[in-house]
Structure formats: C-alpha cells, structure tokens
Amino acid sequence: MKNSTANILIVDDNVDNLNVLAGMLAEQNYKVRRAINGSIALRAIKASIPDLILLDIVLPDMTGYDICTQLKQHPSTQDIPVIFISSLNDTEDKVKAFAVGGVDYVSKPFEMAEVCARIRNQLEIQFAKAEIESLNAELEQRVQERTAELTAVTVTLEKQIQERQKAEQALRHSESRFRAMIENASDLILLLDPQGIVHYSSPSVERNLGYLPTDLQGQSLVHLLHPQDQSSITQLLAEVLATPSKVAVPLEIRWQHQAGHWCTLEAMAQQFSDTTGFSGIVVNARDITERQKMEAMQRALEQEQELSELKLRFFSMASHEFRTPLSVILMAAQILGSSESQSLDNKQQRNIERIHTSAQYLKKMLADILDIARLEAQKREFNPRPVCVKTMCDRILDTQQTSHGGIPRIRCAYTGLSAEIALDPDLFQSILNNLLANALKYSAPEQLVQVKLTQELDQIELMIIDQGIGIPKASQSQLFEAFHRGDNVGEIEGSGLGLAIVKKCVDLHGGHLSFVSEASGTTFTVRLPIQTNRHQADPLIRQTVA
Template sequence: MSTSSRPASEQLDTLIERIGVVPLKDMLCELLQRSAASLNVERVGYWSLDSDGRVIRREMQFLLSSADFDGESVELGADSFPTYFAALHEGSSLIVAGDSMNDPRLREFHTSYFTPLGIGAMLDAPVHRHGRLFGVVCHEHVGGPREWTAQEVDFARYVAQWIALAVEIDERQRAEIALRESQARYRQVIEHSPTPTVVVDMETGLFADANESAVRFYGVDRTSLLSGGPADFSPEYQPDGRLSAESAREKIAQALGGETPYFDWVHRREDGREIPCSVHLARVPGEGARVIAAVTDRTEQLRTEETIRRALENERELNELRSRFTSIVSHEFRTPLGIIMSAVELLRNYFARLDEERRSELFEDIHSATRRMGALMEQVLVLGRADAGKLTFSPVPLDLEALCLKLTDESQSATVRRCPVEMSFENDLAGATGDEPLLRHIFSNLLSNAAKYSPSGSPVVFRVRRDGDAAEFVVKDRGIGIPVDDQPRMFEAFQRAGNVGEVPGSGLGLLITKRCVELHGGSIGFVSEPGEGTAFTVRLPVFG
C-alpha cells in the first residue's frame, strides 16, 4: 500500500464530511479509485446484491492502469456460481484469496474470468447494512499470486463500511426528500380539491350553509349540521386550554372586523372522534354578520410531519453514532499501533545494544498492544454477529461453580491480577444449563471492567447464588463509579462514562453483555455511586 504507515480508518477519515453531500455515485467512484491506488490493484469494482441474495450486479469498476471507469453492467447468479455465493453469505468475513487460481471458493471463475484477464489474486469485502449482505467490493489483482497483508485486508473492510454508510445516508436523504414532496403534493391536493366549507351566522350562532364536503367531514346529514354551530361540533376545550365557544367568538369577531384569521382547531364528529384541523375565516360580503370558514383536515399532515421528524431524528442519531464510532475506534487502534511501531523500531535498530530485560519489556509491549487490538476486534465482531442474528443461544449442562472459577482465573490473568477477586457461592448450584460462550462474554466483560476502573489492589466481589429457577450473579467493585447522568445510557453502543479519563475502552462491552444476557433469557442492572464503586446484578434462568 502507498500509505502503509497510516491506519485504514485514518486514510478514509477525510471522506466523512463529504458523505451525504456529494452524489452517491461520485462517492462510490472516489472510494473505488482510492482503494485501487492505495492497494495497487488493477481492477476494483462495486457489485450490488439483489433483494433475494441470488444475483450480484456490477455497478461500476475502476481500472488502475487506464485511470478510467468501466460502466458496463455485468450480472452473476448463484445458480452459476454457487460456491462463491456461499462464501459471500458466510458471516461477515472477507474473501481473501492470495492465489485465486487455487482457491476453492473461486473455482467457478477460473476458465471464464481469471484466465482471460490474468487475475492472480482476489480480495472481496462484503458490504452489510442492518446485518444483511447487500453488496461486495471486489479487488482483482492482475498478475501472479499476491499475499494480502493484514493492513490491506483492513483497508478493504473499511472501504466496504464506508460504502455501506454512504448508501445508508443517501437512502435516508431520499426518503426525507420523498416525504417533503409528499407533503407538498398533499397540500396542493387539499387546495384544489373540494374543501369542507361552512357559513356561520353570528346572529343565531348556527351554521347557515355548508357544502357536501363539510357534511361528509362532520359525519352528519345536512339538516343536523345546519341545526348546530361551531361549539356543537367542538370539544369543550381546545388544546390550548381555552373554551371552544370563547375562542370561536374571538376568531369570528376578527373576521367580521375585516381580518382573515387562519388557525388550528379541533372539531368533534357526531361519533365523538376528534379531528385536528386548520380553519381559515373571512367575512361574507353583503351577508351581514356572517363568516365563511374553510376547514382542512390536518390528520395526514401531522402524520407526515411526525414521519419527517422521526426521519430527521434517525439521521441525527446516525450522524452521532458515526462520529462516536470513528472517534473511539480510531483512537483505540491508533494508540496500540503507535506502541507496536515504536517497539518494533527500537528492536530493529538497537536489538544488539538492548539488554535482555529491555527486549522482554518491548516484546511484552507488542504483545499487550496486539491483545488490546484483538479484544476490540472481537467485540466488534461479536456485536456484528448479534446484529446479524448469528449470535445464538445453545444451552448445555454445565458446572456453574467451576465455570465461574475458570472465568475468574482467566480474568485475573488478562488483567495481570490487578485486583483480587473475592468469590462466594450460595445454595446448591448443581444442575445448571447454559450457553458457555454467552456466559464467557457476560462475566469476562464485567470482571474486566471491575478491575479496569478500580485502584490496583482493590478487591472485586463476585457472588453467585441460586434463587429458585434462576442464578443471581453480582460483580461489585470499589472503583470510580458511574456518574448519574451517564447511567441511563451505559448499555448503548460506544457509550462511556464521563469520568473514565485515559482508561482505554471501546464502549461496546456493556452492550455486548446485555445482548448476551437477553439471549440467555435473563436481565441485567446495576447500582453505582461515583467514587464509591459499581455493582452489576445479572439474573439468568439456568435451572429447571
């Protein structure tokens, strides 16, 4: 790669502000072009997947040697390429083929595609939205076999994620535009359609006339309508708290005075249903104390406005989630990568001069940094499997006490025994059934957090007891605690407490924990006091 010293996320960060601003096609072109140049790959194309997942269609392809795009549409079907489609739908993994001619997943392409074009290696990154595969970014290396590096694979994965984000925002914007256009069309139809219209005689306080639309609108026959007035077809009070009769007299007086008041109103039909409306009043020329009222039903308008409001709220949430994801993941990868690069440079340039103790320290730094990156990637992958519905609950009989001791020991090793764990078991825990991988995610996260956010040497309590058909687990620390304002959001993605300072973390652990608890049919909650510590309580129905 031409920018091998920079993380993949950093190379693409400059595109974030352009997503949703430039047209989607232009953004896709730029992403493909950047990917081809960064990875030095001759052919990089984006293929979209049809709704039933049986056909992929090439939307565009960039050719590095000619610096041009091939817009010819090409389709591949699952019937002709079953092995490749099976590989595409297998989880969220990339298809990394250093030797495409000998990769069994790609054997269907050997004669018809690879040989004529001289393709020797492939790197295909699936594009997912809401846990569903809907496209793939294909990197086709022309020449002999090629060993794809981990950073190149990471870059391809980021390109696929950026394409998914661009498509998501583009569709949201299209939906928002469609809603606005729908609202405009609706208003135009109302203006040019027969509008419920009534004439009010202020001397009698009754309706003096009404059109057929008004008769249908109020839900009564003409005789009944003309036997009443505005107060008879309105609730006692309007939403602003004023009496309907009082407010109606005020608006009618304005119209008789030469004004044309336009205001919101709530009418009540004969069946008791209340209808939000807009009312436009004007004095009837030459008719004495009479006003004409054009009534517009606002039910659909309000529904449309609510839909738009929700769409805008979803877009704001998406923007916030995108920003938090970029910030946290970039930081969490950049720091350990810096440690690794620094340690490698020292070992490469001064290996002979370093004593054995210093070498061991540097190797341990590399090991710790890679373990930290691996833990973050594992969290992202687990969350991805959960969102895709691929994180399943498979209970088996287990020795609950032995498992808890094992998880505690593993957590102690992972945290270099930063905090001692005080274990206790109450009642008979025999006969439990559960999903060990889910339990591992739950308690590894809770024990790790307890040690991470507590002073070194501070004890952590891990208590397990049977309560009927359920087991209750309590993990309690004496650490920094969680600020009250942050507590309602602690189970959201990328959410971290405001008092964590420089303590590393992705903000995914508690979300993963909650998902695993829910898959297990249980519940999780916590109590926390800033500066005093936090106690998490998990209840799981593992007996009976």
C-alpha cells in the first residue's frame, strides 16, 4: 500500500483537534475516518481495519490505554500501529503508552509537520515489514522448491551443478562489475566496427553530449563530428586499424551537443575484439570543452595582466617626463603672478592664472592616469591601519573648500565615529577627494554639497549629496568606466577617471559603491567594512583589485 492512500483512524473527543488533524491528513491524500470516543473507535476498527490509528489517551468512555490493550490482544488488530496524541506530558504517561503497545507519542499542542512526519515514518515501516514478509515467504517457497529438485538428482549431478553455479556466479559478478564501471564512467566509451559505425555507446553520452545511447547506435561516427574534422578522423581511424591492438592513437574531435553547441573531446582509440567475434575500434573520450575555456581565459588574463603592466610602465614614464616641464610651468606662472603683479594688466594676470590652472589640471590628470593604471595592474595593495577618520575628513574638506575659492559650500555631519577606525587612509582619501571634487564641480557655486559619515557596527557609510546637474540614465551603466563622462557635462572640464578610481578603491577595500541620480542632483553612497585587528596585524592578509 502506498503511504498517500493509507487509511487512518483519528480518535479524539476534542472536535476541533479532530477536524484539524483530519483536514491536514486529507490534504496529504490520506483516507481519514474519525471517532469521538472509544466505543465508536472499536466499532470502526471492527468494520474496517485501518492502516494506522491516531489515539487520544483521555476519552469520555474509556482511556486510550484500554483501547490499545484490546487491539493488541487480537491477532487481526495487534499489528496496527498506534500513535498516541495527548496533552499528558508526564514521563509515566509516555512510558505507559509505549508499554501497552504504542509505536509513537505526540504531545499536544502539536506541530502539523511533526505529526505528518511521524505518520509517514510508521506507514513506511509497516509497508517495509509487509514487503519483507512477502519476500521472505516467496524466498522460502523458492528454497523449498530448489531443495526438492536438488534432492532428486544424483551426487554427481549435484557436484556438477554446484561447480556450474560457482562459475556462473563468478561470471555474473565479473559482468556486473564491468557493466557498473562502464555505466558509471564519466568518460564516453564507444565501440565502432571497422567502417566506423557505432555499435555501442556508454550511458555517459547523455551526460556529456545530451544523446541517449540508442540515438547513436548504427550511426557513422565521422558524420556525427564537425565537418572540418571528418577527413582527419577518417584517416586516424584507418591508422588505428593498421596499428597493433595494444597501441592507442590520440584523437581530438569536435562533437555537436544535442543542445546545438560544439564540444571538444580528447580521445584515445585502439583496436578491440571480444569472444563473440566482434572486432573493431574502442574509443575512450573525455569532454575538455570547459578545460579549453579555462585555458583560454587564463591566457587572456595573462595577456591582460601583461598589457596592464605595459600601460603602467608607459604611464609611469610619461608621468615622470611630463611632471618636470609642468613643474617649471607652474613655478614660472607663480613667479610671474607674484613678482610682477604690479606691472601686469588685468588681461595678462588672467592669462597667467589660466596657465597656472591648466598646468594644475594636467598635473591632476597625470596623477589620476597613474592611479588608475596602478589599480588596473593590481600594483596597489590594501593596507588598513587605525586612523582618526574625522581628522582626515576635516583636512580633506578644508582643502576642497580652499580650492573652490574658500566659499563655504560643504556641509558635513558625523554620526557615531570612534576615535580611530581601521581602514586604508590613502584609499579613503582618494574616494572622498574624487567624490567631493565631482560634487563641487558639477554643482552651481551657490549650491551646497552635503557630506554624511556614519559608523555602524561593522562598517562606515559615506554619503556625498549634491544638487548639481545629475547623471543621465543613458550614461549610468558606464559611469565607472575609465574616461567615460556623462552626456550632459557640456564644457565642464574633466578626465572621466575620478569615478573609475573611486570604484577600484572601494573594491580594493572590499566595500560597496552605489548612487541615485535625478535631474536635480546625485547621491553617492560608499559602504566600507571596518577591518578587524587580525587583518591589521597580519601583513600576509592583503587584497588586490581583480
């Protein structure tokens, strides 16, 4: 009997419990009967023996113990599993329930899932017992029949039969082991006749290529392969037939998966023959598609790493070569602006200021290019240490304020900051400088920029809120790519490197960077995990940007 069609009798004087249990079991597709007292329950059992009984202990006319005792005294009902379900939770009550023949005990209030699990467990036990008894009876019958046959034969025939049985058993075990190895092998095994027709394919063909073994039987192996491989595979199969049987010939073939894509198989082929008279070729093949992809990815990664190294060397050299003339230009502009300011007219003074501003801009761009090159080449290590974040932020904010004419445009709020927090100060400074510089640059001079820094349990959160020009939807997906700038920046100067540097620094810190932008402003949110003392003390624990 299947568990889902089992007949269950519920005996409980509480109608609510009765209805709840009956409804729950009916949803599990059990056939459910109900009884509100012991007399009704005994009549119901006599009318039709249930597969399992859920029995309350406290009933109006008799106890559940009495009912269970009566059931166990009759051969027709003694094997019915009885699960007591009661609000009596004393150990003595539970011991007595098992003593009178109960198989399980569920305390009220009960969990539906627990009741279902216990019922299912007992039904499975009953089903297994019935099946074992049936098998035992069948086995006993077979033993008796076989014994009668063996008794009728002579001693010589008995000896011959025993020897033959041993040989057959050894053969079956050998065949079973061989079949198990073939059917469970991850590699694909094919048997081909001399014309290359598939006579057998192992079940692994379904796992590797999506075909059933019967789909390939009678097919030409060559016609199943990539058109560009067919000629060379035909020649190799001919070479296998001309090679001594114990010498394997390596093959690499492309086979189309049933889903449509091509798989590359690494194979060994050699001559094969068996006792049935079959002779041909056995092919043992392994799917190396993923391995080839990984090797290709590794080569691409190595090439990318090499390119990043070259870029870093180039940018380092270029930065070094440009810094000297830029320094000369800046120094000359400062000398001109200070020593001859009295003799310069307004136009000349503005031109000197332009020279100074442009040279500073070029110097900043060179620094940004060198930073992004170092980050992309994974030459920037993550070095956290305890720092006073508030002091560092105040210094950065003062510098940004000064660089924008000293006009008070930045409003800052700190929440819950510790005296010192373990993070990488250089990375944090780069993050705050670039985000704040962008917020000020893309906002009008009269618009305020808010900086909010909050320390939580295991992270700090930095928010930069501006009221500037916002970021167009079309530009948001590429926002953190190097040299990318929004479509709405107009003539505002910029290199498109700031946010790319911020993203790399946040990733290197193991943090998270997000933003929300509308036409009236943008909010950038940076969350950085606070490093533990273990990370600070162990110099081997380092992270790099992937």
